Amino acid sequence: MRRLFGSVRARATVGATLVVALALVAAGAAVLLSLRASLIDQADSQAESAARKVAAQLAISTDRELELPDGEDNPVQVVDEKDRLLAASDELESVTGTGVSAVRPEPGLLKPGPSSKPSKNPSAKPTAKPTPKPTDTGDDADDSDDSDDSDDESDASEAAEDRREAAEEAAEDAAEDKDSPVAGALSDKTRTSEGSARVDGETQDYRFAAVRVDTEAKGELTVYAGAPLAAEQSAVKTALTAMLIGFPVLLAVIAGVTWLVTRRALRPVDAIRAEMAAITASEDLARRVPEPDTHDEIARLARTTNETLAALQTSVERQRRFVADASHELRSPIASLRTQLEVGAAHPDLLDVPGAVEDTVRLQELAADLLLLARLDAGEKPGQGRVDLAALTREELSQRTGDRVAVTTELKSVEVAGSRGQLARVLGNLVTNAQRHTRSRVVVTTRADGDWAVLEVADDGDGVPPQERERIFERFVRLDDARSRDEGGAGLGLAIARDVAARHGGTLTVDGAPGGGAVFVLRLPVADPRGT
Structure with missing residues (x-):
């Protein structure tokens, strides 16, 4: 293991893979968080829409008996100011996250009681009451039953229309004066929470929206409506699964590509190393390392190495010439001095003392010159x-x-x-x-x-x-x-x-x-x- 990571190629591959892995993890986390936030926002919008739909229908209702509108698939709860459950979806079996765990109203809460409390805003417009049609007398009393039934249906439709218009006017008045809700007005603020609910035997996670509405029959109520998080959870799970499968494959591809690219990039370095090893073994300074046909750092390294080899070759050759020339120059005065001394020893009268002294001085000067050159070559300052x-x-x-x-x-x-x-x-x-x-x-x-x-x-x-x-x-x-x-x-x-x-x-x-x-x-x- 230590030998493996001693390679530049291995370290480069591991480093590149780690960097990409960290980047992918950070990007994946950001994508998952963004996806989850977007889907939760959609669920909040759905829950709020369902809550406001129920609240709007409760606002225009004048019935003492509280009934939820038909056709609601989302879990719905309606509670009063004391957090007592007044109504809930028929198929709702359990719920958490709304603050009210009951799923069935307490007995006696829906019995007719006194009229609703007066409006908290004295200046608010009263909720419009449906105007009953006057009873016809005279000849009209002889009309057929079919005509009476038609008139009753028309009266009911007109009454519902009047109640809806009254609720809209009350909502407009409440928008002008948000601090004091009026009967029939919906709060413009929505609270959201997260929980779970069991509906028709199936338990799911939900996002709940709470909307307050002031009704004429029951006073101020809070409507809780939920939107399922199944789509959000499924999308996040799918994205996470794709990342868990795709990221390792991508990292493997990146590691392989980095390994191959680094290997190819470092191939000239291997050639330089091999040639330097051969030069060291053969002591042939005339050899040169191969220079790649590129303009990168490795090419510059090869050129610098060859320049160093050339300077080293020149220095060694100069040193060799210096030693050879010094030996030659020293040989001449030494041979001459020896000859004179040998002749003088055999024939004292033939001894050339001045010549011997001159050769000795020359030998001394040459030795001094060689010593000074040696000190200069050694870098003496x-x-x-x-x-x-x-x-x-x-x-x-x-x-x-x-x-x-x-x-x-x-x-x-x-x-x-x-x-x-x-x-x-x-x-x-x-x-x-x-x-x-x-x-x-x-x-x-x-x-x-x-x-x-x-x-x-x-x-x-x-x-x-x-x-x-x-x-x-x-x-x-x-x-x-x-x-x-x-x-x-x-x-x-x-x-x-x-x-x-x-x-x-x-x-x-x-x-x-x-x-x-x-x-x-x-x-x-x-x-x-x-x-x-």
Whole structure:
């Protein structure tokens, strides 16, 4: 398990699947809640409509006996102000959630009693009473029974119409004065609740709506009507079942697609890893990792890896050349010194003491150069002392007594930060190189050029060809191969000078002198005057 999740591909797949799973759960919960809320609102509307329908018919009724309208399929309860059940649906067997658990009126509550209480609003319009038709006399009394029956039906219809109009007027008056209900007025507020009811042997969950109505016969009543939640529960259950089946399938598809896509995306990484392992095993730094034909992070990684391999190959090759050249350069003075010492031991009168001393000095200088290059390659940082280039030049030139050409100077004081010893080594190497190639003069100049301190060493020799002006700064490079070793040196002086300049944040370049010859220009940052 630990090895499995150590894979980037496995972690990416698991992470993507978890994120999608959380999103699906959140979205599914939101959908279910929204669906349930919408269906409950519909049930509330149905319950309210049924309650108001019953309340409206009770409002226009003047009968002392309370009867519910026919044709109501929803469970209905009618209670008075004391929460006593006055009427209920015929098939209602039990109910919860309305506050009244009774399903049959108490005996004696529907007996005729005193007239309804007076209206709580003195200014309200009285409920319109049906106007009885006057009894016809005279010749009309001789009409047939069929005519009398027709008149009775017409009178009943007109009476019902009058009661309905009276209820509507009372409802309008109640709307104008909501605080004081009047007989026949329906409350504009509806209370909803949730419960269950057993109707005709079947128990279901219902949403109940409670509507108050002020009647002439029974005073203020509350009508409870319910709407079933079977549709809501069925829809939510269906949606939940679909989610429980669909979500795992969707997550499996997402996990599979993520696994395949990640595998394909990481395939170049596997190729890079395999090639790096082969390079490490073979120690062949000339090999390169494959670069994919894309412009993504993996392609950039491959290019950077190849650049690193190229730099490493260059460094190793330079190190190998350095060791080979150093061994070659050391072999010559050591062999010469040994030969002289062996000849001197066999024939003391033939001992060349000055030559032996010269070879020893050359060997010492070469060893010092190699040691300095090793420290520079190891990343040794220069000191942070303050060095005046003009004073440094005067001091170093005063110690050079064996130069074949006198050195002239044009010195202006300018300070830099760095190692006095290393900068003195640069100046000495540049003057020695100029003495080796000049004809009649060597000029050393120091000056300030903006934020830069400039040290120039010029000679009037043959100069450096433009195509060779970078190559001469390589280690163990000497342009004049015909020159003897005693005069030509080991080819490390200019390489050391450039490395020291780079470590001090500066540059060292060569150009043609105006009067012929070469001029070496050392540029270093001027020391901060606020520094210590």
